[in-house]
Amino acid sequence: MAEITQINDRYDPSSVEVKWYKWWEEKGYFKCEETSTKPPFCIILPPPNITGQLHMGHALDHTIQDVLIRYKRMMGFNTLWLPGSDHAGIATQSVVEKQLKKEGLTRQELGRESFVKRTWEWKEQYGNQIIEQMKRLGDSCDWERHTFTLDDGVSKAVRKVFVNLYKKGSIYRGNRLINWSPALGSAISDLEVEHKNTKGQLWHIKYPLADGSGEVVVATTRPETMLGDTAVCVHPDDDRYKSFIGKFIELPLVGRKIKIIADEYVDKSFGSGVVKITPAHDFNDYEIGKRHDLESINLLTRDGKLNENAGEAYEGLTVKQAREQVVKDLEALELLVKTEPHEHSVGHCGRSGCVVEPFLSEQWFVNTKEISIPAKRVVESGTTVFEPEKWIKTYLHWMNNIQDWCISRQLWWGHQIPAWYCQDCEFITVSEKDPVECEECKSENLKQEDDVLDTWFSSALWPFSTLGWPEETESLKTFYPTSVLVTGQDIIFFWVARMMMLGLEFVGDVPFRTVYIHGLVRDAQGRKLSKSLNNAVDPVELIDQYGADALRFTLMSQIGSGRDIKFSMQRLEGNRNFMNKIWNAARFTLSNLEGYEVPAGGTEAIANKSDLSYADQWVIQKCGECEKKIEEALSQNRFTDAANAIYSFAWHEFCDWYLEFSKPILYGENLNEKQATRTVMLQTLNRLLRMLHPFAPFITEELYQKLPLKGEAIIVDSYPTVKEDKSWLESGSAEVAFDLDLVREVITAVRNIRGENRIKPGIKLKAILDPKDDKSQKILGENKTYIVSIAGLGECEVSKPESLSQCAVTTVRFGDVEVDVVIPLSGIVDINDEVKRIQKSVEKLEKEQSQLSSRLSNEKFLSKAPEDVVELGRKQLEDYKIRIASMREALQRLKS
RNA sequence: UGGCUCGUGGCUCAGUUGGUUAGAGCACCACAUUGACAUUGUGGGGGUCGCCGGUUCGAAUCCGGCCGAGCCAACCA
Numbered sequence: 001m002a003e004i005t006q007i008n009d010r011y012d013p014s015s016v017e018v019k020w021y022k023w024w025e026e027k028g029y030f031k032c033e034e035t036s037t038k039p040p041f042c043i044i045l046p047p048p049n050i051t052g053q054l055h056m057g058h059a060l061d062h063t064i065q066d067v068l069i070r071y072k073r074m075m076g077f078n079t080l081w082l083p084g085s086d087h088a089g090i091a092t093q094s095v096v097e098k099q100l101k102k103e104g105l106t107r108q109e110l111g112r113e114s115f116v117k118r119t120w121e122w123k124e125q126y127g128n129q130i131i132e133q134m135k136r137l138g139d140s141c142d143w144e145r146h147t148f149t150l151d152d153g154v155s156k157a158v159r160k161v162f163v164n165l166y167k168k169g170s171i172y173r174g175n176r177l178i179n180w181s182p183a184l185g186s187a188i189s190d191l192e193v194e195h196k197n198t199k200g201q202l203w204h205i206k207y208p209l210a211d212g213s214g215e216v217v218v219a220t221t222r223p224e225t226m227l228g229d230t231a232v233c234v235h236p237d238d239d240r241y242k243s244f245i246g247k248f249i250e251l252p253l254v255g256r257k258i259k260i261i262a263d264e265y266v267d268k269s270f271g272s273g274v275v276k277i278t279p280a281h282d283f284n285d286y287e288i289g290k291r292h293d294l295e296s297i298n299l300l301t302r303d304g305k306l307n308e309n310a311g312e313a314y315e316g317l318t319v320k321q322a323r324e325q326v327v328k329d330l331e332a333l334e335l336l337v338k339t340e341p342h343e344h345s346v347g348h349c350g351r352s353g354c355v356v357e358p359f360l361s362e363q364w365f366v367n368t369k370e371i372s373i374p375a376k377r378v379v380e381s382g383t384t385v386f387e388p389e390k391w392i393k394t395y396l397h398w399m400n401n402i403q404d405w406c407i408s409r410q411l412w413w414g415h416q417i418p419a420w421y422c423q424d425c426e427f428i429t430v431s432e433k434d435p436v437e438c439e440e441c442k443s444e445n446l447k448q449e450d451d452v453l454d455t456w457f458s459s460a461l462w463p464f465s466t467l468g469w470p471e472e473t474e475s476l477k478t479f480y481p482t483s484v485l486v487t488g489q490d491i492i493f494f495w496v497a498r499m500m501m502l503g504l505e506f507v508g509d510v511p512f513r514t515v516y517i518h519g520l521v522r523d524a525q526g527r528k529l530s531k532s533l534n535n536a537v538d539p540v541e542l543i544d545q546y547g548a549d550a551l552r553f554t555l556m557s558q559i560g561s562g563r564d565i566k567f568s569m570q571r572l573e574g575n576r577n578f579m580n581k582i583w584n585a586a587r588f589t590l591s592n593l594e595g596y597e598v599p600a601g602g603t604e605a606i607a608n609k610s611d612l613s614y615a616d617q618w619v620i621q622k623c624g625e626c627e628k629k630i631e632e633a634l635s636q637n638r639f640t641d642a643a644n645a646i647y648s649f650a651w652h653e654f655c656d657w658y659l660e661f662s663k664p665i666l667y668g669e670n671l672n673e674k675q676a677t678r679t680v681m682l683q684t685l686n687r688l689l690r691m692l693h694p695f696a697p698f699i700t701e702e703l704y705q706k707l708p709l710k711g712e713a714i715i716v717d718s719y720p721t722v723k724e725d726k727s728w729l730e731s732g733s734a735e736v737a738f739d740l741d742l743v744r745e746v747i748t749a750v751r752n753i754r755g756e757n758r759i760k761p762g763i764k765l766k767a768i769l770d771p772k773d774d775k776s777q778k779i780l781g782e783n784k785t786y787i788v789s790i791a792g793l794g795e796c797e798v799s800k801p802e803s804l805s806q807c808a809v810t811t812v813r814f815g816d817v818e819v820d821v822v823i824p825l826s827g828i829v830d831i832n833d834e835v836k837r838i839q840k841s842v843e844k845l846e847k848e849q850s851q852l853s854s855r856l857s858n859e860k861f862l863s864k865a866p867e868d869v870v871e872l873g874r875k876q877l878e879d880y881k882i883r884i885a886s887m888r889e890a891l892q893r894l895k896s
Numbered sequence: 897u898g899g900c901u902c903g904u905g906g907c908u909c910a911g912u913u914g915g916u917u918a919g920a921g922c923a924c925c926a927c928a929u930u931g932a933c934a935u936u937g938u939g940g941g942g943g944u945c946g947c948c949g950g951u952u953c954g955a956a957u958c959c960g961g962c963c964g965a966g967c968c969a970a971c972c973a
Contacts, residue, residue, distance in 0.1 A: 007932095009932070009933065010933085010935075011933095011935090195969090195970085195971085202973085218973080219972090219973065220973060221972095221973065222973085233973090265973095266972090266973080267972050267973085269972090270972040270973070271972075271973065272973095274973090275972090275973045276973075277973090278973095282973080284971095284972090284973075285973080342972095344971085344972080344973090345970090345971070390900065390901075391900095393899080393900070394899085394900075394968070394969085397899075397968095397969075398968095398969080401969085401970095489967085489968085520967095524907085524908090526965095526966085557921090558908080558909080560909070560910080561901095561902095561909090561910095563901075563902075564966085564967085565908090566907090566908065568907085568908075568922085570907090570908095570922060570923080571908075571921085571922070573922095573935075574921075574922065574935090576935065577933090577935040577936090578935090579935090580933065580935045580936095581932090581933065581935080581936085583932085583933080583935095584932040584933035584935095584936090585932065585933080586932085587932050587933080588932030588933080589932085590932095591932070592932090640909090640910090641910090644910090644920080644921085647921085648920085648921095655932085655933085656937085659932080667931095748938095748939090751938060751939065752938095752939065752940090754927095754938080754939075755926080755927075755938065755939030755940070756939070756940075758926075758927070758939095759927095760927080760928080761927080761928060761937095761938080762928090844917085845917090847917095848916095848917060851917095852916085855953080855954075858953060858954090859953085860952095860953040860954090861953035861954070862953080863953075864952085864953045864954090865915080865953055865954070866915085868915095869915055869916090869953095869954090870953095872915085872916060873915095873916075875916095876916060876917095
C-alpha cells in the first residue's frame, strides 16, 4: 500500500477525467448488446445541433440521462444511450452563409450543389465540437451508433414517411397564409413564431365612401397593409354602421373600390369598430376573406419588400419604409384622424429575430387532425407517462388545438422534399426513389421540389429511424419503445408531440414509456442564461475549473421538483468540496491499510463477526438505510433525494462519525478488531463509491481502481442494493445503530456544553453520565471509550452524581431512553454563561409546556382527538414538568 | 384573456394521507490547525410557513378570496 500515501490531499479532476473516459470508451463499456437476456433500457438523446456548443441546458439534460443510463447499466440492464446530431437546417445554413459573406459571396452565387457541398465540409470540420464537450461531461453514449439526421438510413426513413403520408392524404401542398421570415427567406411553422409585446401605434384613417356620401374611420396598427385591403368590415349588429353594409369604399392611395361587409369577428368596442381587411397579410383577415370570398392581394416579396401590387409609389420599399410613406401620404390627404400609442403583440422569428410576416404562398403541410388522435389517447390512458404529470395537460391542450404543420422550408440544407413536378402535365410525382418519369404522363421532364423539410420533421422520426426503421432490425425489436425521453419543456410541442404522432403512425407503438420533463437552468437570480445578459456560464469552463463530477452533482442535487433551477457558483463550490471530502475519506481509508491482508473470501467475508466494532455494525446499518433511500428515490426518478441521501451518508455518517469512531481501533493494538474495521471501512467505501458513481463517474472510478479488492471497473460493477447486499447488511445491526446514535447524542450534548460555555477543546472535562433506565445504563457502559475519545473528555463515569452543584446538566432523550449529561464546571468557566444557557432552555420548555397544557385542558380536544394523540400529550406534559423542575434545580445549584 | 406553477429563516429548497419542539445545504457568528480533508472540524444565532377568512379539538399542510412572482398559450384590427 506504499503508493497510497502518495495520493495528493486535493482531488484534481483534470488529471483524472480524460484518462478514465478514454479507457471506458476503449473497453467498450458504453456499448449495448443488440439482443440480450438482460432487460433493455434505452434512451434516445435529443440530438444537439451541429452548430451547437454545450450549454448549461445540455449539461442538465445530459446529466439526467447519464445518471439513468449508468444506474441502469449497473443494475444489470442492457442499456443503450443512442446519441446523434441534428443538421439544424436554418442554423447551419446561416453559419455557412455568414462564412461566405466574408468571402463576398452569397449562396445564390455559389449555387445549390456547391453550397450544400460546402455545408457538408463545414459539418465535417466543426460539427463534432459538441460531442467532444459531451465527453467531458461524462456522457456514456454508445458512440458507434451515433446518427446524423442526414445519414442515409435516416434520409430513407424520412422519404418513406413523407411518401406514405402523402399517399394517404395526410401531407398536402397548398397555397395558404403562413408565417414568413423575411430574414431567412423561408416559411416557418407556427411554433417557431415568438410573440412579443411591442409598443406600437394605432392609426385611425378615414376611408371615404365611393359614392361620396360619407366616410368611415378604420383603426389599424399596420397602415401599410391598406394597400392590400379588399374589404372593410363592421359588426352586423353595430347600429352606427348598419346602413353602410354593402356599400363601397374608395380605398385611399389605391383607388380600388372595396365592399363594406359585416362579420361577427369585429369587436364593436375596439378602435372605431371598423376593421380594414387584408386577407394576404393577417391571419384573422385571411379567415374573414375565406368566409366572404374576398380577393387576397399579396403585397410582399420574399425578402420582405413591397412588390408591384403595392403600386409604383411603394414598390421596393421595406415594410417599415412603406409604413412611414403611407402615413405621410395619408396625412397629406388629410385622411389621418389621429394616432394613439398602442401595445400589441408582434410575431418574431424564433431563429433570426426578425418580424414575421403573414405571407401567402405555396407550401407543404401535414394534416395533423387524424394522426393526433392516437397520440392523445396514449397519454390519456397512461401508456406514456409524463413526469411531472402536470405536463399532460399542456400536451393535451395543444393536441386538442393542433393546427396543420407547415413542413416546407425555402432552404438548401436539409432533406429535399421527394416530390417531382412534371414540366409537361403538372402532375406531382412523390416517390421514395428518385423517379425517372412522371407517374401520370410518363414524361421524363421532371423537376424536384426545391424546398427542404423542416428539421423537426426528421427529428419526429428519431426514436425509430435511429434504430434502423424501416428495416425490421434487432435493435428496433429490442429497444422500441424506448424507456424514457428526457427533455426540456420548451420542446414538448416541437418534438415530443410529433414523435408521438409519427411513432404511433409508423411503428404502431409509443416511442417512449416515460417523458421526463425538466426545467431550465437559470442564473442565481433566476434570470434566463443568455449572451445578452452576459450571465451565460460555459459548462466546459466549469468542468475545467471544478470538475465534471462537481457540476453533475450540483445539477442533480437541485432538480428536485422539475422546476427551473437556479444555478449558483456557491453550490458548485460546495459540491467540489464534497468530491474532495470523498477523496480524502478514501485517502484516509487507504492509508490505514498497512499490513492489511484481503481476507480469503474477499472483503465480503468477515472472519469473525464478534470482531466487529459497534461502529462497524452501525455504519453497515446506515449504509443499508442509504441504499434503501436511493432505491426508493431512483425508482421514482427523484434524483435530488438520491443525491442528498448519498451526500449525507458519505459526509455526515461515514466521515463525521464512522471514521472518527474507528480511529482508536485503527491506531490501537487489537489486530482482530483492526482487521475487521479495515474490512468494513473498505466495504463501505466501495459501496459508497458505487452508489455515487452515476452522479460522479470520474472520481469514483479513480478511487475504485485504487481499492485493494475491486471488480474490473466501477462503471460495470453492480449497483449496491439492499437485496444484493443482503448477507453483508446482516453484519449490521439496528440495535447497535440505536445504541450508537444515543452515544452520538451524548457526545453532541458534551460538545454543546463545551461550545456554549466557550470551553477550549484542550481542556479535558470530566463528564458524569446519569442513565435513567437500565437500557441506557448498559449502552453507556459499553460505549464509554467512544465518548471519552470523541468528546475529548479527561474522565467519564456512568453513575449518579453526588452533587449537581456548579454543574452543567443536559438531558438527552433518544427513543425510549434518557440520560443526564452532567459536567462539573467549577473553576473552569464563568458560571454566568451556563446560567444563561439553562435559563434559555427553561424558557423554551415553559413556552411549550403552556401551549401543551392549554391544549390538554380543552375539552373538545380531549373528546375528539384520537386516544393516542391525547395520551402522548399527557405523557409529554409530565415530561416537560419533570425536565423544567430539574433544570430549575440545576440553576439553583449552579448559583449556590 | 385563459391555463399552469410557485410564495416556508439572508439565499436555495425538503416537509408524504392535517397530529410531539417546522428540517437540510449554503451564507453568517464564535471557537479550534502538528497525524484524511481549512475545499476542514465543533458549537451557535436566525422562521407568527405571502395576506385574510373558513373547515377542524388541532392547519405550513384541506377549502374560498386577495396580493405578489414566473411560465405557457391565445389575442382587438
